[in-house]
Amino acid sequence: MRTLEWLSETSELKMIDQRALPGELVWLRLSTHDEVISAIKDMTVRGAPAIGAAAAYGLALCAARSHAISSEGLLEELREAAKGLKAARPTAVNLAWAVDRVIAAVKKTAGEGGSVNEATLIEAERIADEDVAINERMAENGAALVQPGETIIHHCNTGALATVDWGTALGVIRKAHEQGKGIRVLVDETRPRLQGARLTAWELKHYGVPFDVISDNAAGSFLQRGEAQRVLVGADRVAANGDTANKIGTYMLALAAKDNDVPFHVVAPLSTIDLNTLTGDSIPIEERSQDEVLGLQVESKPIAPEGTTARNPAFDITPHSLITSIITEKGIAQPPYSQSLRGLKENSR
Amino acid sequence: MRTLEWLSETSELKMIDQRALPGELVWLRLSTHDEVISAIKDMTVRGAPAIGAAAAYGLALCAARSHAISSEGLLEELREAAKGLKAARPTAVNLAWAVDRVIAAVKKTAGEGGSVNEATLIEAERIADEDVAINERMAENGAALVQPGETIIHHCNTGALATVDWGTALGVIRKAHEQGKGIRVLVDETRPRLQGARLTAWELKHYGVPFDVISDNAAGSFLQRGEAQRVLVGADRVAANGDTANKIGTYMLALAAKDNDVPFHVVAPLSTIDLNTLTGDSIPIEERSQDEVLGLQVESKPIAPEGTTARNPAFDITPHSLITSIITEKGIAQPPYSQSLRGLKENSR
Numbered sequence: 001m002r003t004l005e006w007l008s009e010t011s012e013l014k015m016i017d018q019r020a021l022p023g024e025l026v027w028l029r030l031s032t033h034d035e036v037i038s039a040i041k042d043m044t045v046r047g048a049p050a051i052g053a054a055a056a057y058g059l060a061l062c063a064a065r066s067h068a069i070s071s072e073g074l075l076e077e078l079r080e081a082a083k084g085l086k087a088a089r090p091t092a093v094n095l096a097w098a099v100d101r102v103i104a105a106v107k108k109t110a111g112e113g114g115s116v117n118e119a120t121l122i123e124a125e126r127i128a129d130e131d132v133a134i135n136e137r138m139a140e141n142g143a144a145l146v147q148p149g150e151t152i153i154h155h156c157n158t159g160a161l162a163t164v165d166w167g168t169a170l171g172v173i174r175k176a177h178e179q180g181k182g183i184r185v186l187v188d189e190t191r192p193r194l195q196g197a198r199l200t201a202w203e204l205k206h207y208g209v210p211f212d213v214i215s216d217n218a219a220g221s222f223l224q225r226g227e228a229q230r231v232l233v234g235a236d237r238v239a240a241n242g243d244t245a246n247k248i249g250t251y252m253l254a255l256a257a258k259d260n261d262v263p264f265h266v267v268a269p270l271s272t273i274d275l276n277t278l279t280g281d282s283i284p285i286e287e288r289s290q291d292e293v294l295g296l297q298v299e300s301k302p303i304a305p306e307g308t309t310a311r312n313p314a315f316d317i318t319p320h321s322l323i324t325s326i327i328t329e330k331g332i333a334q335p336p337y338s339q340s341l342r343g344l345k346e347n348s349r
Numbered sequence: 350m351r352t353l354e355w356l357s358e359t360s361e362l363k364m365i366d367q368r369a370l371p372g373e374l375v376w377l378r379l380s381t382h383d384e385v386i387s388a389i390k391d392m393t394v395r396g397a398p399a400i401g402a403a404a405a406y407g408l409a410l411c412a413a414r415s416h417a418i419s420s421e422g423l424l425e426e427l428r429e430a431a432k433g434l435k436a437a438r439p440t441a442v443n444l445a446w447a448v449d450r451v452i453a454a455v456k457k458t459a460g461e462g463g464s465v466n467e468a469t470l471i472e473a474e475r476i477a478d479e480d481v482a483i484n485e486r487m488a489e490n491g492a493a494l495v496q497p498g499e500t501i502i503h504h505c506n507t508g509a510l511a512t513v514d515w516g517t518a519l520g521v522i523r524k525a526h527e528q529g530k531g532i533r534v535l536v537d538e539t540r541p542r543l544q545g546a547r548l549t550a551w552e553l554k555h556y557g558v559p560f561d562v563i564s565d566n567a568a569g570s571f572l573q574r575g576e577a578q579r580v581l582v583g584a585d586r587v588a589a590n591g592d593t594a595n596k597i598g599t600y601m602l603a604l605a606a607k608d609n610d611v612p613f614h615v616v617a618p619l620s621t622i623d624l625n626t627l628t629g630d631s632i633p634i635e636e637r638s639q640d641e642v643l644g645l646q647v648e649s650k651p652i653a654p655e656g657t658t659a660r661n662p663a664f665d666i667t668p669h670s671l672i673t674s675i676i677t678e679k680g681i682a683q684p685p686y687s688q689s690l691r692g693l694k695e696n697s698r
Contacts, residue, residue: 022651022653022654023650023651186660188566189540189642189652189653190566191538191540191564191565191566192564194645194647194652197643197652197653197657198652198653201653201654201657202654205654205656205657211657211658212639212658212659212660213642213643213653213657213658213659213660214642214659214660214661215540215541215565215597215598215642215661216540216564216565216566217537217539217540217565217566217597217598217601217602218597218598218660218661218662218665219601220598220600220601220604220665221597221600221634221662221664221665221666222660222662224600224665224666248564248566248567248570249564249565249566249567249569251569251570251573251605252566252568252569252601252602252604252605253566253601255569255601255604255605255608256600256601256604259604285570290561293538293562293563293564294546294562295647295648296543296645296646296647297645297646297647297649298543298644298645298646299644300646300649301372302371302372303538303543303546303547304371304538304546304547304550304562305371305550305551305554307554308546308550308554308560308562309560309561309562310561310562310563311535311561311562311563311567311571312563312564312567313567313570313571315570316567316569316570316573317570317573
């Protein structure tokens with residue numbers, strides 16, 4: 001099952017509406033790049049690799065719907081669409097990476113006199129196909145570290161839903177489970193949007209991996225009492241020095257892992273590693289609507305008094321010093337990351 | 350406004366139903382100690398000092414409803430009630446402390462031929478009155494540390510609702526606000542039961558203190574970005590070496606404060622400091638129902654797939670090494686706590 005799929009008969013993008021899970025599995029059909037921008041903004045599609053692939057398909061939709069009569073005209077429309085797609089969410093670097101990659105491929109094709117329309121779709125499909133293959137390799141690389149019988153803490157959702165298929169950190173968990181390692185997962189519910197309780201629990205249930213949901217703030221207690229042996233998270237952007245932007249709460253989880261000498265791994269494809277961002281300090285952190293924090297109900301009643309305001313940073317920065325290793329499709333980077341990450345990126349060219 | 354009040358005409362205990370807040374302010378009247386036990390278990394009343402005082406009043410209800418015809422008989426009934434009250438929740442030491450104190454006072458009175466019934470109520474009222482006075486002294490001691498314009502992170506609810514009046518950590522915040530220090534509060538929502546969003550926000554709104562609610566897992570991000578200058582929390586039990594049991598999430602918050610050199614203070618009366626508990630390792634940690642984690646709704650829909658299980662430790666242990674100081678009614682304890690806490694306890698005898 002792919003979470004993103006191109007429908008060639010109608011030139012539409014089919015995607016799961018992640019907001020409807022775990023209650024319902026709803027498939028949407030998107031036909032314009034503006035619909036993709038909205039879907040990324042409102043988190044119909046989320047997860048760094050998934051929004052990268054969705055944005056690439058967004059350009060394919062732009063090309064498919066275009067009335068431009070020249071390659072130049074179409075290229076101009078694609079550049080406009082690219083701007084909007086890249087601005088949809090600021091933190092994950094895969095979004096810009098995927099869009100830039102499609103634009104570069106298309107420019108090359110245009111230069112060679114080829115079909116820009118075709119080239120857009122081909123590159124988008126390539127990104128999506130590669131994502132699946134890359135994720136499976138990361139899963140293999142990471143699963144080799146997992147010891148039999150471990151309990152693993154996992155934050156947010158990093159599974160098939162966050163990618164085109166397989167996932168990053170959750171891909172490792174799925175692979176270790178398939179290898180018969182008898183693992184168990186403590187699933188951070190991941191406030192405010194509860195991607196852990198809603199999406200990761202839904203995926204793990206499908207894969208048959210045993211798990212319990214916990215409040216994010218309880219992870220430290222389990223680590224402290226020796227009830228978890230490993231932490232696996234994904235990433236929205238990894239800076240050249242290994243500092244990692246990921247879903248809010250990752251930093252506090254990493255502190256708790258470090259304090260208890262429990263290995264803390266970031267699982268991310270090379271496309272998430274941004275050598276142009278030198279340290280975590282220069283990663284932009286999105287602050288989202290306070291409704292995400294305040295919009296819960298307990299017994300149908302709101303959780304805070306009327307007039308309450310909230311702050312809602314969507315990501316935080318985990319300093320590289322708290323990260324045991326960074327698992328990629330090309331191998332596992334160890335500290336010092338400024339060397340190991342550059343090495344992996346250069347080898348992959 | 351006292352959150353617990355003895356109604357002498359009917360010999361009943363009046364208390365706020367904390368489960369109904371912030372939607373409604375509901376006052377309950379309890380007439381038996383079994384009702385008090387239930388109210389403590391289901392968190393109708395919560396907060397270490399508040400459940401201590403409620404349990405003391407529980408003994409007064411037992412005495413008031415007793416048909417015993419001798420002091421001996423009544424004492425026996427009180428001892429039975431004391432067992433049930435002490436077992437209602439295991440972590441907060443104030444519960445056992447208050448119950449033991451009433452039983453000791455009553456035994457003394459019985460030995461001197463006085464009225465056991467009267468003595469029970471007198472000691473319960475004394476505990477409640479002292480709690481208010483103690484909390485105001487703690488508030489003064491703590492507020493002296495708060496600098497003008499600070500943003501303070503606060504976990505759980507430690508206000509009037511958690512005590513008889515004023516509160517512990519929130520008492521400090523209220524006092525600093527009344528002193529015109531122009532402070533602001535980041536309120537940890539405090540999953541799973543959301544005492545921060547529900548109760549602390551409700552209190553702060555009444556006091557006129559500016560605040561924003563945040564997800565617990567976002568506190569680290571605010572500390573990291575220099576947006577908070579102090580952390581204040583309460584305690585359910587402080588061991589002789591300063592290790593502190595408090596609401597789940599406190600440990601991870603303390604780690605984040607330490608990592609950013611932000612002062613982290615525990616505010617607790619001497620009755621919460623238990624010299625008989627040598628370290629945090631021997632504090633029993635209550636694990637509560639998984640429904641507290643899974644019973645949320647977003648847009649009237651459950652947050653996790655059907656059949657999902659959860660783990661729910663209600664408290665964690667913050668090691669003394671993460672605590673900048675412990676603010677009590679008799680002064681502020683600094684490390685090494687094994688000396689400073691003993692000193693404060695001995696001076697108070």
